[in-house]
Amino acid sequence: MSLEKLFDAVDLSHHLSDIARARSVSPLKGLQKYYGKAGIISLAGGLPHPDYFPFASVGGEALAPNSFSLTASKENSSMSWLWGLFSTKEKSTSFHVPKYPTKPGDVNLAQSLQYGMASGLPSLQVFIKEFTKEVYQPGYSNYTTLVHTGNTDGWAKAALTLCNPGEGVLVDEWTYPSAVAMMSPHGIRPVAVPLDGQGINGDAMRCLLLGWDETIRGMPRYGRISIK
Numbered sequence: 659m660s661l662e663k664l665f666d667a668v669d670l671s672h673h674l675s676d677i678a679r680a681r682s683v684s685p686l687k688g689l690q691k692y693y694g695k696a697g698i699i700s701l702a703g704g705l706p707h708p709d710y711f712p713f714a715s716v717g718g719e720a721l722a723p724n725s726f727s728l729t730a731s732k733e734n735s736s737m738s739w740l741w742g743l744f745s746t747k748e749k750s751t752s753f754h755v756p757k758y759p760t761k762p763g764d765v766n767l768a769q770s771l772q773y774g775m776a777s778g779l780p781s782l783q784v785f786i787k788e789f790t791k792e793v794y795q796p797g798y799s800n801y802t803t804l805v806h807t808g809n810t811d812g813w814a815k816a817a818l819t820l821c822n823p824g825e826g827v828l829v830d831e832w833t834y835p836s837a838v839a840m841m842s843p844h845g846i847r848p849v850a851v852p853l854d855g856q857g858i859n860g861d862a863m864r865c866l867l868l869g870w871d872e873t874i875r876g877m878p879r880y881g882r883i884s885i886k
Contacts, residue, residue, distance in 0.1 A: 674820065677819075687775060715755060716755045786803045831853050
């Protein structure tokens with residue numbers, strides 16, 4: 659899918675929560691975009707020189723991409739994979755991360771160990787955006803990707819960006835406990851919807867929304883997001 663043939667995303671900023679609308683760029687973080695530019699010398703303190711970082715390089719062994727077959731053999735028994743773990747030597751590949759890059763764009767410790775933007779390492783951002791483009795093929799041209807530290811952290815950012823206290827979120831009848839626990843202190847309440855073999859039952863959700871009583875529910879009917 660060629661990005662040149664795609665349109666820009668629809669503006670959905672009216673769905674932003676009050677706290678999201680109140681956010682502004684940090685005065686210090688806002689200066690990060692100028693760091694490293696030719697001809698600019700930073701006099702700001704707080705950034706240690708990479709020469710003082712205690713690691714000269716890091717390395718290790720990682721499982722090779724083809725360590726495990728992506729297709730199951732019909733001839734193998736259901737426990738053959740377990741036997742394979744003990745009978746086959748793991749395929750691995752070594753990696754090495756130097757303090758300074760040998761060419762632009764390489765992962766390096768001088769940048770990785772330094773204070774940076776909350777958006778994550780630039781090299782990681784580039785990889786994730788390219789991966790998203792090739793694998794998920796977003797339906798619009800001006801998409802962006804965000805880096806988080808785990809699913810619960812990512813969900814917390816999404817929920818607080820879109821939900822105000824007192825609002826609800828449609829969830830599976832059986833849903834991820836940490837997602838619910840994260841919402842509770844912020845006054846965001848889960849609304850369970852029965853499941854079927856495909857996930858949330860469409861008829862049950864339609865019935866729930868059509869019969870929504872804001873007085874009984876204690877929250878408005880208009881929707882923002884749902885989770886599984």
